[in-house]
Amino acid sequence: MGKLIDGKKISSDIREELKEKIAKLQEEKGVTPGLAVILVGDDPASQVYVRNKERACKETGIYSEVLRLPADTTEEQLFSYIDGYNKNDRIHGLLVQFPVPGHLSQQRIIDRIDPSKDVDGLSYVNAGKLASGAADGLVSCTPRGILELVKRTGTQIEGKHVVIIGRSNLVGKPVAQLFLNENATVTICHSRTKDLPAVTRTADILIVAIGRPHFVKADFVKDGAIVIDVGTSRFEGKLTGDCDTDTIIEKASYITPVPGGVGPMTITMLLDNTVRACMDHIG
Amino acid sequence: MGKLIDGKKISSDIREELKEKIAKLQEEKGVTPGLAVILVGDDPASQVYVRNKERACKETGIYSEVLRLPADTTEEQLFSYIDGYNKNDRIHGLLVQFPVPGHLSQQRIIDRIDPSKDVDGLSYVNAGKLASGAADGLVSCTPRGILELVKRTGTQIEGKHVVIIGRSNLVGKPVAQLFLNENATVTICHSRTKDLPAVTRTADILIVAIGRPHFVKADFVKDGAIVIDVGTSRFEGKLTGDCDTDTIIEKASYITPVPGGVGPMTITMLLDNTVRACMDHIG
Numbered sequence: 001m002g003k004l005i006d007g008k009k010i011s012s013d014i015r016e017e018l019k020e021k022i023a024k025l026q027e028e029k030g031v032t033p034g035l036a037v038i039l040v041g042d043d044p045a046s047q048v049y050v051r052n053k054e055r056a057c058k059e060t061g062i063y064s065e066v067l068r069l070p071a072d073t074t075e076e077q078l079f080s081y082i083d084g085y086n087k088n089d090r091i092h093g094l095l096v097q098f099p100v101p102g103h104l105s106q107q108r109i110i111d112r113i114d115p116s117k118d119v120d121g122l123s124y125v126n127a128g129k130l131a132s133g134a135a136d137g138l139v140s141c142t143p144r145g146i147l148e149l150v151k152r153t154g155t156q157i158e159g160k161h162v163v164i165i166g167r168s169n170l171v172g173k174p175v176a177q178l179f180l181n182e183n184a185t186v187t188i189c190h191s192r193t194k195d196l197p198a199v200t201r202t203a204d205i206l207i208v209a210i211g212r213p214h215f216v217k218a219d220f221v222k223d224g225a226i227v228i229d230v231g232t233s234r235f236e237g238k239l240t241g242d243c244d245t246d247t248i249i250e251k252a253s254y255i256t257p258v259p260g261g262v263g264p265m266t267i268t269m270l271l272d273n274t275v276r277a278c279m280d281h282i283g
Numbered sequence: 284m285g286k287l288i289d290g291k292k293i294s295s296d297i298r299e300e301l302k303e304k305i306a307k308l309q310e311e312k313g314v315t316p317g318l319a320v321i322l323v324g325d326d327p328a329s330q331v332y333v334r335n336k337e338r339a340c341k342e343t344g345i346y347s348e349v350l351r352l353p354a355d356t357t358e359e360q361l362f363s364y365i366d367g368y369n370k371n372d373r374i375h376g377l378l379v380q381f382p383v384p385g386h387l388s389q390q391r392i393i394d395r396i397d398p399s400k401d402v403d404g405l406s407y408v409n410a411g412k413l414a415s416g417a418a419d420g421l422v423s424c425t426p427r428g429i430l431e432l433v434k435r436t437g438t439q440i441e442g443k444h445v446v447i448i449g450r451s452n453l454v455g456k457p458v459a460q461l462f463l464n465e466n467a468t469v470t471i472c473h474s475r476t477k478d479l480p481a482v483t484r485t486a487d488i489l490i491v492a493i494g495r496p497h498f499v500k501a502d503f504v505k506d507g508a509i510v511i512d513v514g515t516s517r518f519e520g521k522l523t524g525d526c527d528t529d530t531i532i533e534k535a536s537y538i539t540p541v542p543g544g545v546g547p548m549t550i551t552m553l554l555d556n557t558v559r560a561c562m563d564h565i566g
Contacts (some may be wrong), residue, residue: 107417128411131460132452134390159475161482167463169415177414180450180471185482187470188463192442199444199468202485 002252004261005228007145010152011264015060018271022061025278033278034063035093035119035270036085040078040104041071046097056267062274063090071101078104079112086114092281093119093274116280119273122169130177136280138273143175145265146228147182150205153254155226158183163203165189165196165216165242171209171230179205196220208242218247227255230262285535287544288511290428293435294547298343301554305344308561316561317346318376318402318553319368323361323387324354329380339550345557346373354384361387362395369397375564376402376557399563402556405452413460419563421556426458428548429511430465433488436537438509441466446486448472448479448499448525454492454513462488479503496523501530510538513545 025031035057039050050066057064067081078096085094094117096109110118115125121140129137150157162184166172172188180186189199200206200220208216209230221227231242241258249255256262308314318340322333333349340347350364361379368377377400379392393401398408404423412420433440445467449455455471463469472482483489483503491499492513504510514525524541532538539545 124411124415124417125407126411127414128407128409131410131414131456132407133456134407159477161477173414173416173460173463176471177456180456183473183475185470185472185476187468188459189468190466192466193468194442194444 002249003254004249005149005153005254005256007149007256007261007264010149011145011268014148014265014268014272015056018060018268018275021275025275025282026061029282031278031282032061032063033093033275034065034091035095035274036065036067036088036091038067038069038078038081038085038094038096040069040073040096040100043099046099050097053267053270056271057274060271062271065091073101073104075104075108078109082109082112086117091117092278093117093270095120095270117277119270119277121174121273127169127174130174130181133181138277139178140170140174141266141269141273142171142230142262143178144269144272145262146171146175146207146230147178148269149228149256149262149265150226153226155205157205159185160204161185161187161202162205162207163187163189163200164207164209165193165200166207166209166211166230168209172207175207175209210242212242213240214242214244216243216248218244218251221248221251223251224253225251227252228262229256229258232258232263285532286537287532288432288436288537288539290432290539290544290547293432294428294551297431297548297551297555298339301343301551301558304558308558308565309344312565314561314565315344315346316376316558317348317374318378318557319348319350319371319374321350321352321361321364321368321377321379323352323356323379323383326382329382333380336550336553339554340557343554345554348374356384356387358387358391361392365392365395369400374400375561376400376553378403378553400560402553402560404457404556410452410457413457413464416464421560422461423453423457424549424552424556425454425513425545426461427552427555428545429454429458429490429513430461431552432511432539432545432548433509436509438488440488442468443487444468444470444485445488445490446470446472446483447490447492448476448483449490449492449513451492455490458490458492491525493525495525497525497527499526499531501527501534504531504534506534507536508534510535511545512539512541515541515546 110122121138126137162179167190176186197220205226207228213233213235229241229243239259393405404421409420445462450473459469480503488509490511496516496518512524512526522542
């Protein structure tokens with residue numbers, strides 16, 4: 001019988017560690033890490049996410065600004081705000097909350113942000129740094145959260161076989177790079193993979209990020225594997241992961257619940273990225 | 284009994300195709316693709332590589348320039364030449380031949396090149412575009428050559444299991460991204476991988492890029508697999524690959540010889556990247 005990985009607890013532990021780091025930064029360098037979030041339009045879900053980020057900053061001691069812009073903001077206007085934040089010394093991390101209205105290009109926006117402030121880690125430069133194993137890039141938050149959850153089980157990652165289902169730019173692909181940099185053997189699967197359960201049964205660590213409720217069953221999982229469930233779908237009115245947790249936990253050594261597994265880590269790693277960006281900035 | 288993949292023949296076929304493309308570009312758009320190569324110092328091997336690139340350009344109809352700079356060229360001086368080529372409309376592809384003298388940083392040089400002219404595809408921006416599945420990046424030459432060799436066997440790549448041994452930024456990591464973008468299931472192995480032969484025996488397509496002569500034996504290979512040998516080491520005075528070709532060919536459906544497999548493709552894909560960069564430039 002395996003254990004649940006308590007993402008809420010780990011997230012809260014990391015935030016405590018961050019608080020201490022931030023207090024030390026203020027004391028020793030006189031600097032407070034700062035995060036700016038730009039929200040274009042009034043998507044209700046985005047409003048909630050942005051408020052959660054604001055609150056998390058406040059609780060951890062990170063200075064935060066939220067810039068709310070109307071839905072008809074032009075690219076030129078948005079870029080002039082981004083350029084301003086790029087030069088603003090009080091702001092070490094900058095993100096534009098997605099989705100943005102359809103007349104704006106997500107990738108062009110991301111690549112307008114100074115890579116050293118791109119705390120979502122989604123710019124081509126930061127994706128390239130991650131893919132090249134460079135030490136100084138910013139890595140996107142959910143993949144970093146997943147790595148942290150696995151590390152805090154005490155498992156040695158080097159030499160392990162990590163199998164990832166899903167190859168999105170947000171999760172699957174960067175998480176593959178992260179675990180490769182930790183010296184794991186890494187396999188990336190997706191909808192075109194043949195005999196998926198045969199592949200996933202070779203995994204010491206199985207990461208599932210596809211967004212299909214209960215897609216992964218116990219027969220996908222090797223005895224003693226660690227299973228990280230990144231899925232969050234609404235299913236029969238409930239937030240549901242990609243894994244059949246109740247049966248998998250009989251075989252796995254660890255599995256993340258949904259909710260309360262990977263989810264709470266994402267904002268925490270955003271805070272951590274902001275602190276990193278600040279520390280890199282002051283050198 | 285498998286077949287050898289004739290890289291020389293395929294390379295020469297592609298160059299013929301390129302000649303036609305270039306002639307058409309000149310006729311219809313009045314534009315000749317141009318490649319500039321900067322060589323710093325007098326490394327004898329680099330001199331040979333650069334001469335081979337010059338000759339290949341000439342034979343294919345690509346305009347080429349070679350700028351030879353002394354070994355004590357400063358970064359500032361080198362950057363001013365790069366900046367000049369970045370603005371030079373006659374030049375669509377630009378590369379600095381590596382290695383450069385120790386006082387210069389390879390990565391800083393690469394990232395100084397306009398990504399749309401970075402025909403070696405090694406800049407963070409192009410690595411990030413490849414990692415993000417963007418259509419408009421330039422991809423490094425050896426990985427592109429490997430993909431082309433596999434494609435020209437007539438094998439359907441989608442759904443195949445591609446196993447790569449080696450995770451360099453030059454070959455292993457970009458080749459993984461390329462085959463992932465072709466809808467293969469991709470596994471990346473390396474020196475820390477446990478029970479490597481057990482993993483490689485699951486490969487429909489096995490790509491070996493580690494630089495250890497005869498490291499891969501027949502028992503690493505599944506019946507009917509395609510094996511791509513990227514290794515080139517000197518062994519007992521001869522150019523030698525990473526694979527025990529004579530025994531593997533009994534099991535594999537195809538294998539590349541060394542020399543005459545992947546090697547001839549690299550400069551060909553550089554020519555192809557230069558033509559692509561030119562076509563993207565004129566739109």
